[in-house]
Amino acid sequence: MSKTTILQASFALIIFVMGSLQAWDSGVPEAGLLIVFLVSLAIALPPVALLVPLKQSHFLGAFALSLILLIVARVVSPIPLPGLFIVLVPAVMVLIFTGKFMREA
Secondary structure, three states, X not given: OOHHHHHHHXXXXXHHHHHHHHHHHHOXXXXXXXXXXXXXXXXXXXXXXXHOOOOHHHHHHHHHHHHHHHHHHHHHXXXXXXXXXXXXXXXXXXXXXXXXXXXXX
């Protein structure tokens, strides 16, 4: 395994774990099955896009789709989910760091 692959796998794991913890802390499990599905999909998209060896624009697309899914989940949710968008903070940080690593390479 190369250093880049290990780094990307580490970032993907961090995105998934931190996103899942934030979703749980925001009260997503009490919001219903549809909301849990939308948020779970939004959490899983950036790590998968990071691990698939494609263009950086695919990661941007996955991030944008995750943002749209979280907006829909927040609008449709029967309970308030004020901290839901914090789920994407690790993905934003990885986007910044991977962009920095790509420029240095």
